[in-house]
Amino acid sequence: MKLAYYPGCSLKGTAREYDLSTRLVARHLGLELVEIPDWNCCGATAAHSTSHFLAVALPARVLALAEDMGLDILSPCAACYQRLRAAQEELKRDPELKRQVEGALGRTFEGRVRVFSLLEALAQLGEEALAAQVVRPLKGMQVACYYGCLLVRPPLTSCDDPEQPQLMEKILAPTKVDTLDWGGKNECCGASLIFGAREVALNLIKNILHAAAQVRAHALVTACPLCHANLDLRQKEVNRFFGTNFAIPVFYLSQLLGIAMGLNLRDLGLGSHFVDPRRALRMVGS
Amino acid sequence: MNENFWSEVNRAAGQKITHCYQCGKCTAGCPVAFAMDYKPHQILRLLQLGRGEELLSSRALWVCSSCQTCTTRCPCHIDLARLIDALRFFSRQAFPQVTRHGMPLFNEVFLRSVKRYGRVYELGLTLQFNLKERKVWRDLDLGHFMLSRRKIRLLPEPVENRKEVAQIFSAEKEGAR
Ligand code: SF4
Ligand code: SF4
Numbered sequence: 177m178k179l180a181y182y183p184g185c186s187l188k189g190t191a192r193e194y195d196l197s198t199r200l201v202a203r204h205l206g207l208e209l210v211e212i213p214d215w216n217c218c219g220a221t222a223a224h225s226t227s228h229f230l231a232v233a234l235p236a237r238v239l240a241l242a243e244d245m246g247l248d249i250l251s252p253c254a255a256c257y258q259r260l261r262a263a264q265e266e267l268k269r270d271p272e273l274k275r276q277v278e279g280a281l282g283r284t285f286e287g288r289v290r291v292f293s294l295l296e297a298l299a300q301l302g303e304e305a306l307a308a309q310v311v312r313p314l315k316g317m318q319v320a321c322y323y324g325c326l327l328v329r330p331p332l333t334s335c336d337d338p339e340q341p342q343l344m345e346k347i348l349a350p351t352k353v354d355t356l357d358w359g360g361k362n363e364c365c366g367a368s369l370i371f372g373a374r375e376v377a378l379n380l381i382k383n384i385l386h387a388a389a390q391v392r393a394h395a396l397v398t399a400c401p402l403c404h405a406n407l408d409l410r411q412k413e414v415n416r417f418f419g420t421n422f423a424i425p426v427f428y429l430s431q432l433l434g435i436a437m438g439l440n441l442r443d444l445g446l447g448s449h450f451v452d453p454r455r456a457l458r459m460v461g462s
Numbered sequence: 463m464n465e466n467f468w469s470e471v472n473r474a475a476g477q478k479i480t481h482c483y484q485c486g487k488c489t490a491g492c493p494v495a496f497a498m499d500y501k502p503h504q505i506l507r508l509l510q511l512g513r514g515e516e517l518l519s520s521r522a523l524w525v526c527s528s529c530q531t532c533t534t535r536c537p538c539h540i541d542l543a544r545l546i547d548a549l550r551f552f553s554r555q556a557f558p559q560v561t562r563h564g565m566p567l568f569n570e571v572f573l574r575s576v577k578r579y580g581r582v583y584e585l586g587l588t589l590q591f592n593l594k595e596r597k598v599w600r601d602l603d604l605g606h607f608m609l610s611r612r613k614i615r616l617l618p619e620p621v622e623n624r625k626e627v628a629q630i631f632s633a634e635k636e637g638a639r
Binding site for chain 1: 493494496497524525527528529530531533534541543547548550551554564565566567568569570572573576580581582584588591604607608611612613614615619621622623626627629630631632633634
C-alpha cells in the first residue's frame with residue numbers, strides 16, 4: 177500500500193520520535209509513505225477557535241496536494257487527522273464554503289482522497305501481516321492504550337468507536353503485550369489548554385495518569401503527539417503540582433510495535449522520553 | 463443582541479438550539495466543567511433564553527478544550543463544541559481585550575506563526591507567547607531537555623508556496639467565513 181504522508185508540524189519538532197518510528201515501522205510492514213510536498217499546518221485548535229473559514233481552508237490545501245498525488249493520506253497526528261477529516265466533511269456539506277475555499281486556493285476538489293489515522297492504516301494491514309513481523313514478543317508488559325479525544329470524536333470523523341475504541345488493542349495483539357481494561361482511554365488530556373489554561377490541563381493529565389496507575393499499567397500507549405507531550409513531558413510538573421509520584425512511561429504505538437518487531441531502539445527514538453522507559457523495556461528483555 | 467450574532471450562532475450550530483431539553487448529558491461528560499462558570503448545558507439554556515451576551519464574557523468559552531465529548535453524546539445532535547467556537551468569535555469581537563492572555567492569546571500567536579511560515583514554528587511560538595504573558599522563564603527545564611534531545615527546531619522551516627498560504631489568510635479577512 178502507498179500513502180501520502182502528512183507529518184504535520186509536531187512530528188517535525190517535539191514529536192520527532194513519532195515521525196521516525198512511524199516511517200521505520202511502515203517501511204518494515206511494506207507500507208510506502210510519500211511525504212506530501214510543501215504541506216502546510218492544519219491550523220489545529222487555534223484555527224477552528226478563530227475562524228471557520230481558516231479551519232477548513234488550511235487543511236483543504238493539504239487535501240488538494242494529496243489529490244494531485246493521487247494518493248490517500250496517512251496522518252499520524254490525531255489532531256491533524258481530525259482537522260483533515262472535518263474539513264473534508266465540511267467541503268462536502270457546504271458547497272458555498274467549498275466555492276470560497278476553491279477561490280482562495282485557486283484549486284478545485286474532487287473529494288476522492290481518504291484520510292487515515294495511523295490506527296486505521298495499521299489495522300488495514302491485518303493481524304497476520306503484523307504477526308509475521310513480531311520477533312520479540314512483549315509478554316509480561318501491561319499497557320494502557322490511550323486514545324484521547326480527536327481520534328474517536330466527534331463520531332462524524334471518528335476512526336473507531338467513540339466510547340469503547342479497540343483498534344489499538346487489536347493492532348497490539350500480535351505483540352503479546354497485555355492491554356489493560358481501564359477507564360481513561362478516551363478522556364481528554366487538555367492538549368489545547370496546556371499553554372492557555374495550564375492548571376486545568378494539569379488536572380486532566382493527573383486524572384489519566386491516576387486511572388492508568390490504578391490498573392497498574394507499566395506504560396501508556398498513544399497515537400497522538402499532543403497526548404504524548406502532555407502525558408510524558410508534563411508528568412513531572414503534575415507530580416510537582418499535586419504532590420504525586422507518577423513515573424509511567426508513554427510509548428507511541430509505532431514505537432511499541434517497532435520494539436516487538438526487533439527494530440533498533442535508538443532508531444525508534446526511544447532515547448528522547450522524559451519519563452524513563454528503561455524499566456518497562458527491561459521487563460520484556462529489551 | 464444584534465441580528466448578526468443570532469443568525470451566525472444558528473448557522474454555526476447548523477441545528478436547532480431549541481431542541482436542547484436540558485438533560486445535562488453534555489455537562490456530565492465535560493472534562494473541564496469543574497473549571498467553567500457556565501456549564502455546557504447552561505450555555506445552551508442561556509442561548510435559548512436570548513441571553514447570549516452573558517456568554518461572551520464567560521470564562522467557559524476559553525477553558526473548553528474542544529474535546530468533542532458534548533457533541534458526541536448529545537441526544538439531540540447539538541454540536542456544542544462548534545457552537546462554542548462561534549461564541550469565541552463573537553467574544554473576541556465584543557471584548558478584544560480577551561486576546562491579551564491565556565487561550566485567545568495563544569491562538570493568536572499560533573495563527574500568526576502559520577500565516578508567516580505556513581507551519582508552526584514551535585520555538586518562536588513558545589517564546590513569543592511566554593514573553594507576552596510575561597512568564598519568560600516558564601518551562602525552562604523542559605526547553606533544555608528538548609534541545610538536548612533535538613526535539614526543538616532552532617529555525618523555522620517555512621513552506622515554499624507562501625503566496626498560497628497568504629491567499630488563505632487574506633480571503634479570510636475579506637469576510638468569507
Ligand atoms: S446533552 Fe444536548 S440536550 Fe442534553 S443538555 Fe446538553 S445540549 Fe442539551
Ligand atoms: S468540547 Fe468543550 S464543552 Fe464540550 S465536553 Fe469538551 S471541553 Fe466540555
